[in-house]
Amino acid sequence: MLLKLLKEALPTGDTLPASYYEAKKMLRDLGLGYESIHACINDCVLFWKELEDYDKCPVCNESRWKIHKGKKRVPHKVLRYFPLIPRLQRLFMNKDIASDLRYHRDKRVIEENVLRHPADGEAWKDLDGKYQWLAHDPRHLRFGLATDGFNPFGTLSSSYSVWPIILVVYNLPPWKCMKEPFILMPLLIPGKKAPGRDIDVYMRPLIEELNLLFNTGVSTYDAFVGDTFNLRAVVLGTISDLRALDSLSGYVAMGYKACPICLDWTDSCSLRSKIGFLGHRRYLPIQYRWRRSKNFNGKNETSLRPRQLSGDENFAMLQKLDHLQGFKYGKHDG
Numbered sequence: 001m002l003l004k005l006l007k008e009a010l011p012t013g014d015t016l017p018a019s020y021y022e023a024k025k026m027l028r029d030l031g032l033g034y035e036s037i038h039a040c041i042n043d044c045v046l047f048w049k050e051l052e053d054y055d056k057c058p059v060c061n062e063s064r065w066k067i068h069k070g071k072k073r074v075p076h077k078v079l080r081y082f083p084l085i086p087r088l089q090r091l092f093m094n095k096d097i098a099s100d101l102r103y104h105r106d107k108r109v110i111e112e113n114v115l116r117h118p119a120d121g122e123a124w125k126d127l128d129g130k131y132q133w134l135a136h137d138p139r140h141l142r143f144g145l146a147t148d149g150f151n152p153f154g155t156l157s158s159s160y161s162v163w164p165i166i167l168v169v170y171n172l173p174p175w176k177c178m179k180e181p182f183i184l185m186p187l188l189i190p191g192k193k194a195p196g197r198d199i200d201v202y203m204r205p206l207i208e209e210l211n212l213l214f215n216t217g218v219s220t221y222d223a224f225v226g227d228t229f230n231l232r233a234v235v236l237g238t239i240s241d242l243r244a245l246d247s248l249s250g251y252v253a254m255g256y257k258a259c260p261i262c263l264d265w266t267d268s269c270s271l272r273s274k275i276g277f278l279g280h281r282r283y284l285p286i287q288y289r290w291r292r293s294k295n296f297n298g299k300n301e302t303s304l305r306p307r308q309l310s311g312d313e314n315f316a317m318l319q320k321l322d323h324l325q326g327f328k329y330g331k332h333d334g
Helices: 002-009 020-029 084-091 095-100 122-130 132-136 196-202 204-215 242-249 279-283 311-319
Strands: 035-039 077-081 141-147 163-169 183-189 218-222 227-231 233-239 268-271 274-277
Touching: 077 204, 084 183, 084 204, 084 218, 122 132, 122 233, 141 242, 183 196, 183 204, 196 204, 196 242, 204 233, 233 242
Parallel strands: 141 233
Antiparallel strands: 035 077, 077 183, 141 163, 163 183, 218 227, 268 274
16 A cells, blocks of 8 residues: 555656565565475474475474464464575675675784684684685685574563574674674574574574585675676574573573583572572682682682583583484474
8 A cells, every 4th residue: 555655656657666566576586585484383393395285294293274264274383584595696796795795804904812803713713724615715604693582563561572593794894794784684483482492493494505505505696806606605603692592502501500611610509599600700810809809609719710622522522412313304303
């Protein structure tokens, strides 16, 4: 209705879409469309690819559809999937943006012991050392992956929440990479409650694209040099609070050992119905005066800071866990 009113107000010959359908079609032609993927009501599977024609969940046997008296069948849950690769390719079709995506190599000011950009960090340098192809071409992308739930209705009286999956392109300059035009949302996970550790079910379409970008790459036109190249990408790290960390990694972010840094060396105690974490003074220098102060909890702090485990040590710890057989179609797979 609004589009029709605006079209009547514009001069004859305007190109404004006359309907919402035409507007969606135009956006889809620009590579800005999305795919609606039905999901099990219990978050077991996505009705996608090999399960696209299923009417019942192969795990819990629940119906894909709501009970509806009308002829049109309505799914219980719908995942909105915004394909990532076309959106990345569009970034390189703009000459200025394509130039900015080389910032970390061509324009970044490097100063020892100064962190201005993710490229100054150890994680970036470690990946460059492990994968020579990643360091060879500055156009290969590094992402930060973030997620958190929010109430789309903006009212505290509703407990409904949705969970977007956000990708930040770290190749860009610091003053651009966190700006709205360059923040990508490949997935919008439906509510009404948080997906918890079943988030891996909903992330399957994105994981498949990220695997393709990491292992093979896609041919992409670079407007800055006027030629095509093979675009590849990698996730540098995740950005999340403890609740989202629980969902993304399966780490138990509650209880007496909730700290993902201290792990088994977490210093915690019971505070009635809460848990208090008291070991933060361990990170102070050993001679620091606050370590000897009893004003905090009536004790001196003599413990050293916990040693941070290496990637190999973390992997060895995981190997000690009993193998948990996952569901065939993705819920906690493997």
